[in-house]
Amino acid sequence: MARRTSIDIIWPFVRIATTGLVVAAVVAQLVRTVERALVAETAHAGHLPTVITNFLSYFTIQSNIAAAVVLAIAAFWAWGRGRDADAEPHGLAIALVCVSTYMIVTGIVYNTLLRGVALDQGVTVPWSNEVLHVVVPVILLIDVLVAPRRRAVRWSAVGIVAVYPIAWAVYTLIRAPFIVAPATGNPYWYPYPFLDPHLVTGGYLGVAGYIAGIAIAIVGVGFLVVAAGRWRAGPLAAPPAAAADDDDEVMNG
Template sequence: MTTWWPFARLAAAVLGLAAIIAQLARSIENALASTTEWGQHLPTVAANFFSFFTILSNVLAVIVLAIGAIWSLRHRRGTEPEPTWFAIILACVSTYMIVTGIVYNTLLRGVELPQGVTVPWSNEVLHVVIPLFLLADLLFAPRRRALRWSAVAIATIFPIAWVVYTMIRANLIIAPATGETWWYPYPFLNPHIVPGGYLGVAGYIVGIAIAIIGVACFVVWVGRRRSAAVPLTA
């Protein structure tokens, strides 16, 4: 597995990048075909695209998988575990992608979207294939390094920043597709449609935060169990 896993990481990175580009191209294509001023505003369309947690997580996954593959190939004759800095970033990305897969397939799988908004194969790659690959990477990739439990706290930094950014930005944007004076990347964050308004949204945020912490604990625990490094305390 040590010899071919780097190539599996590279293949996953290429597939993820292709899926991101395909969906971005579709979003731009839809914007150019729009008949409204706000729908044709490409800077907003592009910014919205990269405001989805799924897209940001997949961009990070593509980068981290490529870095991991290159590191493994450059150190293929060694037996040392992956460097700590990389192990922390990989643990964070694994957490985000696994949570993305869970949230999409439990909360968003049945949400109907206008025909042509998404690229079907890209949608499945970003929400199912890459999350499953990161789970497989966690369970089977060689040379996994044990991390301290403080890595769980590190994994929460990006999601917290994303939620704050999303909730502040939402009411400053005109939705390209509808012209509404707000734009939320996911329906469960939209207080205009969630029962209970902001209180209902807060419930979803707390639930997802619990999921992120739980998955991060699982990722760190698996890494500690699998690592060949000297056991860590704390």
Template structure:
């Protein structure tokens, strides 16, 4: 069933629906954040920049773009060929899936029980971005048609963006005054805030512990995504053709 044209059509619509839902959730939360900024006289450009600095927001936007590209590829090319998904798209899908699955795991393990600011967070949007879309990307990995086998070395591509994001976050944090308070710093997540008194060990050492732990998790998830893709590939890689299949 998963290799039939009917299933590919169905899954293309699932991808589009998930992309639209994810973007709608991002827009809803952005509207709430900017509305609060205007109401309380906060610096709107800073509020918007902070919003767009969340790994959750960025990874959801990456996922929405990726899902849309996959659906459009099927409607334009996939339905008239038996080929696997394009190699470039397969790498993008690897990255998006890894980031979203990691987002879901980190949120539900580390952030789920942290009280959300009343009146500042859109509840349904929060669940969509942290639970629904990560689940969709996991289901996409397991059930989407035309999966391409990638070389294991593609995992290296996955880690580039998280490394850049962490560096950006740690450099920017001390330079931003938190909107609505006099706190002379702003970090998107408490485990990245070296001023957080609950970090063990305290300071940047505690941040490093979390960063290393999450980095290991990202690599593990990426290897899992590649492994599933190789098992589900339209044309399984051969000992001599594995690298070719991932080019």
């Protein structure tokens, strides 16, 4: 049984508090979004199913919700089976690698590509926007660096990290031309301007360039997150067979 330190005691509370912060931020922004739809003067702007689906289609929202769920599971695991464990279960370690990568990339993309994009101030809840794009990404970065009971995972985990962003990009580009944009009435809707071929220089070719760049960033950050976990785990790194056995514990507390 591993000796418990102050970080072992504190960190589950940090994780569960982050979950609560994400829930509050997402709900606050969703309420604002629905409120604007309810007072909209046009049919497309007030179509709640489309408005809510669009809201849930943002990578930022999805990655924050995923992070909140995984952090909550990690916290409850630490308070339960994790009290006597030397390292987190393999499945939980993979999930943490994924959400950490997505949130760090969310912070990078927002602050490099989207920070200066002008928006109607009534669209966003300022504090929620900062929580989802800055505060939580920073917390997940710190989690990678200091969270206790870190388990090393195989380098192949980087490939697992890439699955969801690819699926999200495909979903977004296929869906976009069939959705009327609530804010403008355009016969298409893209969650981010760098994915909109009507705005990006070069059209779909330009969009492909942005997607390639973000894909490289995701793989690169995923590689660094896995590397950090392997470095921090040291002798606690599980051999392949043991790692496979730990999959049974993934989400069981």
